[in-house]
Amino acid sequence: MAQKLLLKHANVPNIKSYEVYRQHGGYESVEKALNTLTPDEVTEEVKKSGLRGRGGAGFPAGMKWSFLAKPEGVPRYLVVNADESEPGTFKDRYLMEFLPHVLLEGIVSSCYAMGANACYIYIRGEYAWIPTILEKAIEEARAAGFVGKNILGRGFDLEIYVQRGAGAYICGEETALLESLEGKRGNPRIKPPFPAVKGLWGCPTVVNNVETIAAVGPILNMGGEEYAKIGVGRSTGTKLISACGNINKPGVYEISMTESVEEFIYSEEFCGGIKNGKKLKACIPGGSSVPILPANLLLKTAKGETRYMNYESLSDGGFATGSMLGSGGFIVLDEDQCIVKNTYTLARFYRHESCGQCSPCREGTGWMEKILKRIDEGNGKMEDIDLLWDIQRKIEGNTICPLGDAAAWPVAAASRHFRDEFEWHINNPECLTRNFGLAHYANALEIETV
Amino acid sequence: MAEQTTNFKVTIDNITIEVAPGTSILEAARMIGGDITPPAMCFYTPLEGSGGKCRTCLVEVSKGSEKDPRPMPKLVASCRTGVMDGMEVKNITSEKVPDARAGVVEMLLANHPLDCPICDQAGECHLQDLGYEHGKEGTRYEFKRRTFERLDLGPYIQLHMNRCILCYRCVFAANQLSDKREHGVLDRGDHAQISTFIQNNLDNDMIGNVIDVCPVGALTDKTFRFKNRVWFTNPIDAHRNCDNPKCCGEVTLWNRGEDVLRVTARKNKWGEVMNTKDGKPGWICNTCRFDKKSMKDWTIEGPMKVSRHSVINQGHYQNAVKPHETISIVLDGRQPKLLMNIHDISGVNKK
Ligand SMILES: Cc1cc2nc3c(=O)[nH]c(=O)nc-3n(C[C@H](O)[C@H](O)[C@H](O)COP(=O)(O)O)c2cc1C
Ligand code: SF4
Ligand code: SF4
Ligand code: FES
Numbered sequence: 001m002a003q004k005l006l007l008k009h010a011n012v013p014n015i016k017s018y019e020v021y022r023q024h025g026g027y028e029s030v031e032k033a034l035n036t037l038t039p040d041e042v043t044e045e046v047k048k049s050g051l052r053g054r055g056g057a058g059f060p061a062g063m064k065w066s067f068l069a070k071p072e073g074v075p076r077y078l079v080v081n082a083d084e085s086e087p088g089t090f091k092d093r094y095l096m097e098f099l100p101h102v103l104l105e106g107i108v109s110s111c112y113a114m115g116a117n118a119c120y121i122y123i124r125g126e127y128a129w130i131p132t133i134l135e136k137a138i139e140e141a142r143a144a145g146f147v148g149k150n151i152l153g154r155g156f157d158l159e160i161y162v163q164r165g166a167g168a169y170i171c172g173e174e175t176a177l178l179e180s181l182e183g184k185r186g187n188p189r190i191k192p193p194f195p196a197v198k199g200l201w202g203c204p205t206v207v208n209n210v211e212t213i214a215a216v217g218p219i220l221n222m223g224g225e226e227y228a229k230i231g232v233g234r235s236t237g238t239k240l241i242s243a244c245g246n247i248n249k250p251g252v253y254e255i256s257m258t259e260s261v262e263e264f265i266y267s268e269e270f271c272g273g274i275k276n277g278k279k280l281k282a283c284i285p286g287g288s289s290v291p292i293l294p295a296n297l298l299l300k301t302a303k304g305e306t307r308y309m310n311y312e313s314l315s316d317g318g319f320a321t322g323s324m325l326g327s328g329g330f331i332v333l334d335e336d337q338c339i340v341k342n343t344y345t346l347a348r349f350y351r352h353e354s355c356g357q358c359s360p361c362r363e364g365t366g367w368m369e370k371i372l373k374r375i376d377e378g379n380g381k382m383e384d385i386d387l388l389w390d391i392q393r394k395i396e397g398n399t400i401c402p403l404g405d406a407a408a409w410p411v412a413a414a415s416r417h418f419r420d421e422f423e424w425h426i427n428n429p430e431c432l433t434r435n436f437g438l439a440h441y442a443n444a445l446e447i448e449t450v
Numbered sequence: 451m452a453e454q455t456t457n458f459k460v461t462i463d464n465i466t467i468e469v470a471p472g473t474s475i476l477e478a479a480r481m482i483g484g485d486i487t488p489p490a491m492c493f494y495t496p497l498e499g500s501g502g503k504c505r506t507c508l509v510e511v512s513k514g515s516e517k518d519p520r521p522m523p524k525l526v527a528s529c530r531t532g533v534m535d536g537m538e539v540k541n542i543t544s545e546k547v548p549d550a551r552a553g554v555v556e557m558l559l560a561n562h563p564l565d566c567p568i569c570d571q572a573g574e575c576h577l578q579d580l581g582y583e584h585g586k587e588g589t590r591y592e593f594k595r596r597t598f599e600r601l602d603l604g605p606y607i608q609l610h611m612n613r614c615i616l617c618y619r620c621v622f623a624a625n626q627l628s629d630k631r632e633h634g635v636l637d638r639g640d641h642a643q644i645s646t647f648i649q650n651n652l653d654n655d656m657i658g659n660v661i662d663v664c665p666v667g668a669l670t671d672k673t674f675r676f677k678n679r680v681w682f683t684n685p686i687d688a689h690r691n692c693d694n695p696k697c698c699g700e701v702t703l704w705n706r707g708e709d710v711l712r713v714t715a716r717k718n719k720w721g722e723v724m725n726t727k728d729g730k731p732g733w734i735c736n737t738c739r740f741d742k743k744s745m746k747d748w749t750i751e752g753p754m755k756v757s758r759h760s761v762i763n764q765g766h767y768q769n770a771v772k773p774h775e776t777i778s779i780v781l782d783g784r785q786p787k788l789l790m791n792i793h794d795i796s797g798v799n800k801k
Contacts, residue, residue, distance in 0.1 A: 190501075387590055398525060398554070
């Protein structure tokens with residue numbers, strides 16, 4: 001059994017309520033932090049834990065906190081990124097909906113460490129019912145003295161606000177989020193300056209993912225060093241994976257990053273295998289932005305080693321033969337799924353969500369979508385494949401924010417690994433009626449060792 | 451502290467220059483001048499916060515600084531990247547930049563209507579220059595271009611959204627020059643558009659400046675619309691005592707004979723509105739721009755110094771690649787029976 005920290009009490013009835021949560025050891029980490037540790041010591045524990053950002057990029061959280069500028073007389077903010085709009089990712093939703101106090105507990109200690117007296121939870125607009133849950137939990141925590149003035153009599157004040165977004169993926173990008181929070185159009189800012197120096201309303205700000213902040217509770221309870229013993233290498237602690245697609249048991253799972261991908265897909269503890277006895281064809285292991293991998297490269301690295309569910313192993317081989325853990329949105333495709341259609345669907349998403357500030361992303365996402373639509377509808381040309389490759393190459397790395405890269409990578413990976421499926425689509429008008437791709441990717445091919 | 455006052459040495463395309471800390475790569479390149487200056491479609495010196503968006507000014511930083519010589523992993527927007535001491539930058543000497551830049555140009559033109567023959571901006575359009583200087587001969591874009599309705603922004607300004615490259619200059623100009631925020635960007639991605647909120651008129655007395663900052667023919671002067679081609683006009687520097695405190699009163703008149711066809715602010719060779727001689731911002735008010743169309747209104751200073759960015763500048767496209775002569779291919783040896791010499795027939799060129 002994988003060790004559970006965040007979802008430990010997920011099955012306790014009414015764990016949503018403060019009473020029950022407290023009975024199960026809730027808020028003990030806050031007592032420990034405020035009563036026995038200085039703010040810098042809290043940051044130190046988080047550094048020792050090796051906790052990496054769970055929002056996608058995997059930047060070490062403790063290090064981010066230590067970059068926070070601390071000029072005299074200027075307020076600092078913690079902004080919790082709950083915009084979770086990456087297709088395939090729904091782990092933060094689960095945490096906030098069913099275990100809201102886990103997040104709040106993490107927020108209080110984190111703000112104490114940063115010296116922030118205000119925290120904003122910026123939540124995806126489509127999660128319309130969750131702000132009420134969070135606000136109720138905040139009021140409960142306030143009644144118990146964990147939010148508000150003079151928390152635990154230690155002279156530390158904290159207000160937590162829930163702000164709803166209006167349904168834009170781009171507002172998950174941290175600087176677009178800050179613009180939106182300030183009441184402006186959600187366009188990413190040009191960096192530097194980074195939020196740690198100039199963030200919300202020009203003040204030093206830390207932006208962290210929901211799961212990152214939620215992990216601070218368990219880290220303080222067990223101590224950073226103990227936490228770091230879970231997992232492997234620079235992938236420490238537990239990670240929530242939201243699994244979906246053609247699997248028997250879609251859902252949110254907590255893993256300790258030592259599981260192999262094969263175990264994660266096929267074991268009863270996790271996904272429970274491919275639905276309807278079909279074969280695994282491909283998988284997008286870390287949310288829609290990361291490269292898709294065919295079955296053979298998913299289960300084993302190009303060197304023929306077992307691939308594991310952690311940051312290092314999933315990115316082994318770089319983009320040529322690897323992918324990324326990303327946000328943990330694990331999307332499984334069985335042998336009947338069409339890669340062209342899948343890539344077109346993703347391209348449509350990115351075209352719709354580009355903010356339109358910079359030319360390569362604005363025009364390139366629309367262009368790629370149109371070409372993929374044409375191929376999908378049976379009107380593609382052979383040159384289209386190379387054209388797609390060239391367009392994504394012109395976008396990647398040349399934009400203001402990583403949405404451009406996120407739009408380029410899926411197209412690059414699909415045309416890299418599934419080129420003959422694109423060719424088949426272009427050559428065979430029957431793809432229109434059949435509406436699925438080539439199944440041979442599901443028959444594990446020999447991996448050519450490099 | 452002494453260090454802060456010493457200049458930074460930066461080398462761009464093997465040319466070294468010393469600049470003050472805080473200077474951007476683009477500004478340093480402009481000080482050197484010539485071919486090594488990256489094109490800039492969105493950055494606009496007088497507008498705070500502009501730049502970073504169009505990505506035409508991308509350059510390669512092959513050495514970060516003396517202290518940290520590592521190259522930067524990606525191409526950077528030179529307009530928004532500050533120089534460091536000892537930095538080495540590659541623009542036209544880079545292997546990556548010309549390709550990336552041609553990509554940006556292709557993207558900018560992908561949805562552009564290419565209606566230069568009927569566009570008032572033709573001849574002073576930065577997108578035309580960019581296409582000539584950094585683009586490829588053709589496009590690989592084969593889809594219907596996006597279109598928008600033409601929009602009247604009040605009595606003086608016409609918005610052709612089809613031509614807009616979303617550089618955001620007009621948004622910054624309107625925000626920084628007028629008291630009330632009246633226009634901005636609606637929607638996202640390639641369907642984003644410049645518009646007013648709920649079809650408002652733009653009636654601010656400084657709003658005419660958005661026409662000057664627009665690098666393309668998206669925002670045009672309705673009082674000049676279809677009046678003439680800029681290269682047939684005669685630009686003259688002039689001034690008047692304007693009682694609007696925000697207006698500098700120093701302008702360029704674009705004349706045909708004694709007729710003042712158009713009035714604009716004065717621009718430098720980068721197409722940016724210039725400060726006046728005594729250092730005041732060069733913006734002009736709507737009255738000077740749209741209502742003072744008589745020579746009697748103005749004190750004439752003399753002919754305008756013609757800038758690089760004007761087709762009036764002879765030899766402007768001298769070294770540019772000439773488009774193929776297609777007529778002989780189309781006719782394929784046949785006699786041009788149906789083609790006529792319009793110059794013989796039309797009265798346009800006959801006085
Ligand atoms: C287009 C785009 C969308 C993003 N969406 C989210 C999101 O929904 N949630 C999130 O936590 N991070 C998102 N990120 C990443 C954030 O910019 C930022 O890196 C993250 O919130 C930092 O938190 P972490 O270090 O705890 O992961 C997104 C980034 C991009 C470029
Ligand atoms: S990369 Fe795309 S989403 Fe990001 S700033 Fe540029 S246009 Fe906007
Ligand atoms: S209308 Fe002109 S100035 Fe405004 S964003 Fe478009 S191109 Fe730029
Ligand atoms: S001028 Fe630098 S990005 Fe547009």
